[in-house]
Amino acid sequence: MSETKKSDTLGTDERVLEIAEEWLADSKKVALATVVATWGSAPRPVGSHLAVDEDARFVGSVSGGCIEGAVVHEALDAIAEDKARLIEFGVSNDQAWEVGLACGGTIKIYVEPVGA
Amino acid sequence: MKRLTLNSILKSRAHKQAVVRAVGLTSHKEVLIDPLADDCPEAFRDAAQAAMMSDKSGVHAIEGEDYFLNVFNPPLRLIIVGAVHIAQPLASMAQLAGYDLTIIDPRESFASPERFPDMAISHDWPDEAVKAFGPDHRTSIVTLTHDPKIDDPALQAALNSPCFYIGALGSNKTHKARLDRLREAGFTDEQMSRINGPVGLDIGAKCPAEIAISIMAQMTEALRKGTKS
Incomplete structure (x- = not known):
């Protein structure tokens, strides 16, 4: 029988872990950020991933854009200290408006080094 | 996340098998779970199975700690x-x-x-x-x-x-x-x-x-x- 056709709707998110492994295979240090809880209107669902390598390359999304910069920063710290951390972000209505989100929300993100 | 864990998740996905990764949000202890397997850790079984069936990742209190259960389900x-x-x-x-x-x-x-x-x-x-x-x-x-x-x-x-x-x-x-x-x-x-x-x-x-x-x-x-x- 023929192969199942891949739907590409979720393509990017599904590729995040694969790309993280590609970076590791390339001897890069990598951290993974994962949305573990959301309150209010959060743009990305629980379980969404963002992978970051030691050169601050990143793939995936945990917020649809508004806090990605801060998360990449935390991820670089997690790589440098080789230590996981749990961080919480509030998206105020003002910020939310600027990045084009309909309303505010709060998200909790677990950031951890990958490896060993 | 251990690299071994990452590779196991990718392997399960390639084989279209469900897997749940639990990580303690304070201890940072991680457990990779096949919710339907006989050797699924008892403390995690119910929460992991429910998470798998509903396709909902989330935080669960297990053995006195908050664990994040990340569901990796095969594609629909x-x-x-x-x-x-x-x-x-x-x-x-x-x-x-x-x-x-x-x-x-x-x-x-x-x-x-x-x-x-x-x-x-x-x-x-x-x-x-x-x-x-x-x-x-x-x-x-x-x-x-x-x-x-x-x-x-x-x-x-x-x-x-x-x-x-x-x-x-x-x-x-x-x-x-x-x-x-x-x-x-x-x-x-x-x-x-x-x-x-x-x-x-x-x-x-x-x-x-x-x-x-x-x-x-x-x-x-x-x-x-x-x-x-």
Whole structure:
């Protein structure tokens, strides 16, 4: 029988872990950020991933854009200290408006080094 | 996350197997769980199974600690049996909703690449084709031909699988006759109650696209609410 056709709707998110492994295979240090809880209107669902390598390359999304910069920063710290951390972000209505989100929300993100 | 864990998750995904990764938010302890395996750690079993079935990652209190359970489910899949007119809008809508698709119809003139461009097509006999596909808890199976020769073997294979949705096109009369045949083949009324027939939510659908909408709506309800209307 023929192969199942891949739907590409979720393509990017599904590729995040694969790309993280590609970076590791390339001897890069990598951290993974994962949305573990959301309150209010959060743009990305629980379980969404963002992978970051030691050169601050990143793939995936945990917020649809508004806090990605801060998360990449935390991820670089997690790589440098080789230590996981749990961080919480509030998206105020003002910020939310600027990045084009309909309303505010709060998200909790677990950031951890990958490896060993 | 250990690299070994990352590789195990990628491997499970490649094999279309569900896996749940638990990580303690204070201890940072991680456990990789196959929720259906015998060796699934007892403390995690119920929460991991519920998370897998509902496809919802989230935080659970386990052994006095908050654990984040990250569900890695295999992709949603839809098997359409019968490359009839309704299959065309149904296939398009299901792809938009994120399903991987296979269309099964032994009649090559129906299941042709011209009628179903860019879609996986099988011309094998439905019972074999459905079985070979390995339907799991993320698979939906819909029969559309009205032809017992094609629909019935597919429905039997569907009933023998853990798929989350089974739909069969046909009027109440057709469906009653179908259930009689399946009963004779040895299926109980309880088993057959998994079949949604006539297929789709009753929204008065007339044209093929509307019928496809009613099927997609019912399938979505089964997936997200675990109910059967």
